Amino acid sequence: MQKITTHLWFDTQAEEAANFYVSVFKNAKLGPVSRYSQAGQEIHKMPVGSIMTVQFEIEGQTFLALNGGPLFQFNESISFMVNCETQEEIDYYWGKLSAVPEAEQCGWLKDKFGVSWQVVPTGMAEMLSDPDSAKTQRAMATFMQMKKIDLEQLKRAYNG
Numbered sequence: 127m128q129k130i131t132t133h134l135w136f137d138t139q140a141e142e143a144a145n146f147y148v149s150v151f152k153n154a155k156l157g158p159v160s161r162y163s164q165a166g167q168e169i170h171k172m173p174v175g176s177i178m179t180v181q182f183e184i185e186g187q188t189f190l191a192l193n194g195g196p197l198f199q200f201n202e203s204i205s206f207m208v209n210c211e212t213q214e215e216i217d218y219y220w221g222k223l224s225a226v227p228e229a230e231q232c233g234w235l236k237d238k239f240g241v242s243w244q245v246v247p248t249g250m251a252e253m254l255s256d257p258d259s260a261k262t263q264r265a266m267a268t269f270m271q272m273k274k275i276d277l278e279q280l281k282r283a284y285n286g
Contacts, residue, residue, distance in 0.1 A: 131188045135198045136239065140191035143239050144180040147189070150222045157181030157188070171195070205234065205242035209250075213277045219245045220274045230273040247277050253284050261286070 136143055141159070148154040160179045162172040172178065172193065180191045210216045223243050226236040233246045253265040261284050268283035269275070 128188055131190055133190045133192065134200075134241065135192050135194045137196045138193050139239060140180045140193040141177050143241075144182040144189075144191045146238075147184060148182055150219070151184045153186070154182065154184045157183060200240040200242065202229075202234070202242045205244050207244040207246060209246060209248045211248050216245055216247065216275055216277060219243075224274075232269060232272060233275045235274075246275060247280065250275075250280075253280070256284075 134140075134143070144156060148156055158181050159177055162170055162174055162176050162178045164174050167174065170178075172195070177193055179193070182189050182191065208219050210219065220235065223237045223245070224230060224235040225238040226240075229236040229242070233244050233250075235243050235245065237243060250269075254262055254269070256262045256265075264286060265280060265284040268280055272280075
């Protein structure tokens with residue numbers, strides 16, 4: 127069992143979200159489902175027998191989706207970064223996950239549940255932290271103008 131599990135609070139879409147994420151990522155699977163019981167109903171106020179949590183795994187990382195009601199919403203202060211080797215991979219994840227075009231900027235997007243994702247090329251961190259500040263500045267200036275990352279354009283800018 128991993129030491130830390132990412133926990134995602136949904137209103138009532140935990141099962142739908144888990145199924146969606148498992149369908150997007152190739153190395154993914156569903157896990158156990160738990161249901162609300164009569165115990166604690168005065169607090170949780172969810173129908174007895176309805177889904178409480180759905181566990182799922184993506185690329186070896188365990189997640190737990192909770193149907194917790196509308197009290198909390200996702201925001202951009204937390205996001206999941208998907209490191210991609212090729213433009214085809216960037217395009218694939220962007221096409222599957224992006225659902226809010228006005229939220230797209232610098233490789234960031236929001237999915238249909240409001241969860242923020244960063245779809246970036248592997249090596250992006252190295253480009254933006256290169257000791258050669260001219261390379262870093264060119265990459266940053268180019269990157270900041272993009273919505274979905276164009277890997278070739280970014281590499282051209284980085285290499286001068």
